[in-house]
């Protein structure tokens with residue numbers, strides 16, 4: 201990546217993609233042709249393999265033209281409107297699941313925790329003991345904070361109380377272990393343009409076949425994101441109901457091929473090592489992380505949420521990094537102007553990581569120096585203030601006067 205003049209994406213999607221993923225776009229496949237059905241069949245197999253599913257006959261993948269939200273909305277709009285849905289939230293993307301479910305399912309309830317607050321399992325179990333719940337929905341990696349949620353434990357509760365379980369792994373699949381079988385996940389969603397390393401625009405669902413078959417007689421109000429319809433086309437003829445983004449399907453196929461060639465576990469190791477290198481480097485610069493006090497186990501390998509040092513604003517950091525071709529994200533919601541996020545997924549070289557750390561160090565040094573100078577000027581008998589007052593009367597530009605001080 202580092203050789204080109206392109207931006208280096210340290211954001212959690214879209215990501216820089218491998219050269220062979222770009223090259224795979226160049227194809228001419230008609231979507232009702234045999235070649236497309238072959239592509240779909242291979243894609244489905246690769247999705248099952250990427251998720252390391254051992255009882256593959258029990259599950260079916262669905263590939264949807266649309267981003268991660270399309271995959272989430274497909275599940276939540278297709279389960280049947282009288283279903284009782286419980287959404288557990290502790291960040292932006294959990295809240296989005298709740299809002300989507302509320303639109304489609306009038307019996308949607310929420311157990312809310314603060315952003316970056318650990319999910320209290322006892323509270324979830326108490327709710328399940330007292331209320332009717334058909335489906336629990338939650339996010340695995342809450343991208344807005346970088347926190348990994350206890351999906352395995354909630355999955356045990358889902359099994360204990362006979363409840364279906366929907367997990368959004370949009371930003372974690374292929375960077376973190378997602379054990380669909382052991383965690384009793386009924387529906388799992390993810391997307392092409394994040395840790396999987398393909399281009400954005402494809403949503404993926406892996407679902408238990410039994411749960412999909414149960415939808416056959418469920419009245420549906422949705423046409424495009426209709427889960428049963430997608431399943432029916434996929435299982436009967438390896439097709440999609442509508443014209444799919446064929447080229448993006450090819451890119452996803454290649455990206456999954458790359459993961460399987462590297463090895464699914466090896467791939468996760470590579471991403472975790474990058475996070476380790478970046479975190480060590482940023483710690484050496486005196487930075488601290490949002491989840492420091494909660495322990496490394498809850499910090500995902502996908503990204504690091506870094507507390508903004510007092511001498512830097514999110515806006516200026518983003519701008520200065522962008523001037524050097526580096527793209528990061530700033531915090532959202534309650535974390536706005538308090539943190540910035542550095543992801544390490546997609547095609548990144550060791551050189552890219554070093555370039556990022558080196559650039560960040562330079563920006564920090566400059567900002568500290570500017571801050572110290574501003575402080576010194578402010579405390580020097582407010583002389584700059586005095587001059588500002590005088591120059592406003594003399595109609596002289598302030599910066600020129602300043603150079604004379």
Ligand SMILES: Cc1ncc(COP(=O)(O)O)c(C=O)c1O
Nearest residue numbers: 267268269293343368370371391
């Ligand atoms: C955990 C999670 N869920 C859902 C989404 C929404 O995905 P998209 O923007 O691809 O629709 C995102 C996007 O970052 C995400 O991180």
